[in-house]
Amino acid sequence: MARGQSASLDRKKLFSDPVMMGTIVLLIVFLTVFILYPLAVLLVDSVYSDGKGLTFEFFAASFQKASFRTAISNTLKVGALVGFLSTAIGLLFAYVEVYVKVKTRFMAGLFKVVSMLPVVSPPFVLSLSMIMLFGKAGIITRHLLGIYDNNVYGFWGITIVQTMTFFPVCYMMFRGLLKNIDPSMEEASRDMGATRMGVFRTVTLPLLLPGIGNAFLVTFIESIADFANPMIIGGSYDTLATTIYLQITGAYDKNGACAMAVVLLLITMIMFLVQKFYLERKTAATLTGKASRARMLIEDKSVTLPLTILCSAVALFVILMYICVPFGALFRTWGRDFTLTFRWFEQVFTKYKGLKAFKDSFILSLIAAPITALLSMIISYLVVKKKFRLKGFIEVVSMLAMAVPGTVLGIGYIRGFAGGIFRTGFLQGLYGTGAILVIVFIVRSLPTGTRSGISALRQIDKSIEESAYDMGAGSLKVFTSVTLPLIKDSFLSGLVTAFVRSITAISAIILLVTPGYLLITVQINEFAEKGSFGIACAFATILILITYGSVLLMNFIIKHFGTSRKVKEVEQA
Amino acid sequence: MSGSRTNEPKGVRLDHISKIYKNPKTGKDFYAVHDVDLNIEPGSFVTLLGPSGCGKTTTLRMIAGFESPDEGEIYLGGEPINELTPNKRDTAMVFQSYALFPHYNVFDNVAYGLKLRKLPKDEIKEKVTNILKLVELSDMEQRMTNQLSGGQQQRVALARALVVEPGVLLFDEPLSNLDAKLRVQMRTEIRRIQQALGITAIYVTHDQSEAMAISDNIILMKNGVIAQMGSPTEIYYHPNSEFVADFIGECNFLPCNVTGREGEDVLATVYGHPVKVRSATDKMGEAEIVLRPEAIEIADAGQLPCKVELSCFMGSYQNYHVRVGETLVKIADNCPIGKKTFQVGDDAYISFRSECSHLLET
Numbered sequence: 003m004a005r006g007q008s009a010s011l012d013r014k015k016l017f018s019d020p021v022m023m024g025t026i027v028l029l030i031v032f033l034t035v036f037i038l039y040p041l042a043v044l045l046v047d048s049v050y051s052d053g054k055g056l057t058f059e060f061f062a063a064s065f066q067k068a069s070f071r072t073a074i075s076n077t078l079k080v081g082a083l084v085g086f087l088s089t090a091i092g093l094l095f096a097y098v099e100v101y102v103k104v105k106t107r108f109m110a111g112l113f114k115v116v117s118m119l120p121v122v123s124p125p126f127v128l129s130l131s132m133i134m135l136f137g138k139a140g141i142i143t144r145h146l147l148g149i150y151d152n153n154v155y156g157f158w159g160i161t162i163v164q165t166m167t168f169f170p171v172c173y174m175m176f177r178g179l180l181k182n183i184d185p186s187m188e189e190a191s192r193d194m195g196a197t198r199m200g201v202f203r204t205v206t207l208p209l210l211l212p213g214i215g216n217a218f219l220v221t222f223i224e225s226i227a228d229f230a231n232p233m234i235i236g237g238s239y240d241t242l243a244t245t246i247y248l249q250i251t252g253a254y255d256k257n258g259a260c261a262m263a264v265v266l267l268l269i270t271m272i273m274f275l276v277q278k279f280y281l282e283r284k285t286a287a288t289l290t291g292k293a294s295r296a297r298m299l300i301e302d303k304s305v306t307l308p309l310t311i312l313c314s315a316v317a318l319f320v321i322l323m324y325i326c327v328p329f330g331a332l333f334r335t336w337g338r339d340f341t342l343t344f345r346w347f348e349q350v351f352t353k354y355k356g357l358k359a360f361k362d363s364f365i366l367s368l369i370a371a372p373i374t375a376l377l378s379m380i381i382s383y384l385v386v387k388k389k390f391r392l393k394g395f396i397e398v399v400s401m402l403a404m405a406v407p408g409t410v411l412g413i414g415y416i417r418g419f420a421g422g423i424f425r426t427g428f429l430q431g432l433y434g435t436g437a438i439l440v441i442v443f444i445v446r447s448l449p450t451g452t453r454s455g456i457s458a459l460r461q462i463d464k465s466i467e468e469s470a471y472d473m474g475a476g477s478l479k480v481f482t483s484v485t486l487p488l489i490k491d492s493f494l495s496g497l498v499t500a501f502v503r504s505i506t507a508i509s510a511i512i513l514l515v516t517p518g519y520l521l522i523t524v525q526i527n528e529f530a531e532k533g534s535f536g537i538a539c540a541f542a543t544i545l546i547l548i549t550y551g552s553v554l555l556m557n558f559i560i561k562h563f564g565t566s567r568k569v570k571e572v573e574q575a
Numbered sequence: 576m577s578g579s580r581t582n583e584p585k586g587v588r589l590d591h592i593s594k595i596y597k598n599p600k601t602g603k604d605f606y607a608v609h610d611v612d613l614n615i616e617p618g619s620f621v622t623l624l625g626p627s628g629c630g631k632t633t634t635l636r637m638i639a640g641f642e643s644p645d646e647g648e649i650y651l652g653g654e655p656i657n658e659l660t661p662n663k664r665d666t667a668m669v670f671q672s673y674a675l676f677p678h679y680n681v682f683d684n685v686a687y688g689l690k691l692r693k694l695p696k697d698e699i700k701e702k703v704t705n706i707l708k709l710v711e712l713s714d715m716e717q718r719m720t721n722q723l724s725g726g727q728q729q730r731v732a733l734a735r736a737l738v739v740e741p742g743v744l745l746f747d748e749p750l751s752n753l754d755a756k757l758r759v760q761m762r763t764e765i766r767r768i769q770q771a772l773g774i775t776a777i778y779v780t781h782d783q784s785e786a787m788a789i790s791d792n793i794i795l796m797k798n799g800v801i802a803q804m805g806s807p808t809e810i811y812y813h814p815n816s817e818f819v820a821d822f823i824g825e826c827n828f829l830p831c832n833v834t835g836r837e838g839e840d841v842l843a844t845v846y847g848h849p850v851k852v853r854s855a856t857d858k859m860g861e862a863e864i865v866l867r868p869e870a871i872e873i874a875d876a877g878q879l880p881c882k883v884e885l886s887c888f889m890g891s892y893q894n895y896h897v898r899v900g901e902t903l904v905k906i907a908d909n910c911p912i913g914k915k916t917f918q919v920g921d922d923a924y925i926s927f928r929s930e931c932s933h934l935l936e937t
């Protein structure tokens with residue numbers, strides 16, 4: 003059969019649409035230069051150097067180092083345990099929310115806080131509070147329990163902090179899945195004589211199984227890619243991300259760092275591929291239905307009580323950890339002198355150029371956020387609504403960025419842009435500027451934005467846009483007059499998420515930032531490492547206020563100006 | 576409606592159009608639409624009818640420009656349009672899901688296409704007002720679309736497509752989301768408006784009664800190929816295959832043996848009993864008689880003996896299943912009151928007038 007004609011006609015139609023064509027070309031250039039190219043340079047540098055030509059020496063040298071081998075096993079151990087714990091706690095929370103009758107508003111509030119925290123918090127503040135609560139001078143260890151030499155640094159420190167940081171992500175994933183389970187399936191099982199535990203074991207759990215694997219791998223990847231927590235609370239317990247960082251900033255061994263980065267990338271990439279192409283599909287296959295009606299919540303005290311207590315304990319622990327941060331900034335000397343003082347906040351601005359740090363972080367993130375939000379909406383639009391040959395490329399590459407640890411990307415950027423593209427000097431001006439920081443912010447937030455954009459766009463009936471197209475609107479007009487207004491809410495939240503992610507980013511940024519720019523997260527990291535917790539906490543507190551403020555602002559805007567409001571109001575009328 | 580159309584209705588010609596898709600399960604290519612060749616006169620109402628998966632919607636979407644044909648060329652008003660994007664084609668489509676813009680009110684929805692054409696404001700206002708009057712939604716301009724009932728949403732979708740005065744109006748199963756009563760009402764409405772404006776309309780449906788009620792011509796499709804085209808009467812009384820006969824209404828197929836000719840009819844025997852069937856064929860031997868249930872009479876005497884297997888009162892008719900030889904024949908005995916009602920197990924005779932029958936060569 004001759005299929006040539008429709009393909010060539012589709013191509014002709016595409017070419018007759020310059021806006022569309024231009025957008026696609028620009029996107030492909032952007033993704034190639036800023037995601038694919040740095041990774042390619044990384045690969046090349048790991049097996050090639052000017053003096054030695056093609057060689058596997060750098061890999062060999064890395065693997066000969068006991069410290070590197072330990073780092074690999076450390077990373078995998080922490081990752082596996084964090085993945086397991088986060089999944090379990092996340093599932094517990096989701097189950098309680100969806101299945102169990104929670105009586106008090108207090109509990110409902112706890113759940114809301116827990117789901118909100120990972121959005122607004124810089125990824126590593128929990129390390130600070132962990133040290134302040136359980137370290138040598140920790141309130142709980144030293145002052146409550148009288149343990150004077152508790153070592154919080156190392157395996158358990160990282161594991162607990164990462165679990166507390168990442169389990170809310172699992173919780174939100176499971177909440178979505180559990181809500182999609184049709185209650186009548188479970189009722190059928192109960193009706194045929196299964197006990198409550200039996201229902202969970204034979205119906206709920208098997209349906210969730212791919213989702214559980216999915217959540218596990220997502221946290222696993224997050225854990226092994228995490229840089230800041232191991233940096234602060236790892237002590238001598240090195241993970242891959244910190245080892246690579248030290249390899250390039252300390253030992254200044256570029257090829258070695260590249261080889262190590264390739265190893266880390268390989269690990270995350272394999273996990274990502276399994277997660278994306280196997281588990282996610284399976285999850286979608288088992289849980290696509292919508293619940294046909296509301297679920298009868300479990301009211302049985304023997305079930306509700308222990309579950310509620312367990313959840314409250316975890317939630318309170320998390321909240322306690324967050325509360326620690328502002329208090330850490332208010333006490334004169336944590337662990338010794340608990341007089342309240344504003345001196346740390348003052349010092350942030352008087353002594354440590356806090357204003358410049360906040361200004362730099364704020365402005366760079368403010369530039370990156372709208373670009374990221376728009377870019378991810380455009381990518382999702384192309385992926386969901388259009389068909390063209392290079393669509394797969396755009397989808398894969400923009401999602402690929404999700405599997406690239408920040409440290410790896412940072413090294414790729416150093417190697418790829420320090421001497422200009424392919425060390426020709428082309429685009430060399432970019433390196434060391436704010437622009438490259440903005441680009442890193444964009445690349446790092448793009449996958450999240452694209453993912454939520456795709457799911458928002460899938461909700462919109464394809465024929466709505468087709469109808470606009472059919473009425474005579476060009477693709478730009480369709481996008482601006484129909485698509486964008488309909489996903490306004492999702493666009494706004496993408497905007498804020500991108501902003502928050504950018505202003506709290508550290509792993510790639512710390513490798514690329516030059517003395518010309520002071521960034522809050524880099525400052526926090528620096529002071530935390532030095533042991534100046536007061537200053538670190540003061541920075542972190544203000545940062546949390548900024549991010550929390552922007553989320554509040556977003557919710558306010560969505561509530562009062564969002565698309566869904568108009569529609570909702572009408573529905574109530 | 577003043578009916579001052581600035582845009583003339585256009586004809587559509589599909590010149591040996593084919594569309595190939597890949598079967599997602601087997602990975603093999605197959606023809607979703609195969610060698611469809613037809614000519615639609617300007618101002619006519621044509622329905623693409625067929626079971627799901629027959630290629631009717633794909634054909635419609637190729638005319639609109641959402642899909643590109645793999646073979647053949649599509650002409651709109653004599654111009655080849657294969658290379659034009661949907662927004663550059665002089666077509667307007669009414670979608671199955673209505674596809675109204677939920678963030679606009681009724682007025683803005685209808686005005687959308689006119690604004691794109693950069694018409695002056697008062698002209699837009701006038702045109703929208705007129706078209707909303709035509710679809711009887713005059714007082715609803717300011718409503719959001721989700722404040723409307725299904726039928727009203729349908730009218731907005733229709734108005735939005737009509738107001739741009741397209742050369743061809745396309746309908747993709749527009750009534751399938753409405754309840755049965757409203758469906759009947761809306762199809763009359765659509766036909767009325769199409770006639771009033773003299774617009775060319777291509778309508779996709781799988782509902783044969785809708786197709787019969789609304790169309791000048793029906794194109795019945797099966798597996799991507801045109802099974803038969805013609806006026807509703809032609810297709811109903813002269814189906815060219817069992818598929819067509821069965822798809823359009825209920826149908827009986829009686830095996831027969833053609834033995835000779837008498838005027839417009841041929842002489843044949845059914846299980847040894849002589850009957851007359853309307854046919855132009857000269858071919859002797861085995862064939863099938865196509866008979867509609869309402870064309871058969873049941874009585875104590877007649878052409879073919881039968882045994883009653885089901886007798887059921889349906890209100891407007893008495894429904895019988897009878898056995899003639901080995902063949903099950905369905906009968907709709909209209910207005911049964913006052914007639915003899917046969918019971919299950921009764922022996923009876925059926926008969927039909929030759930002009931109500933049709934011969935299908937096997």
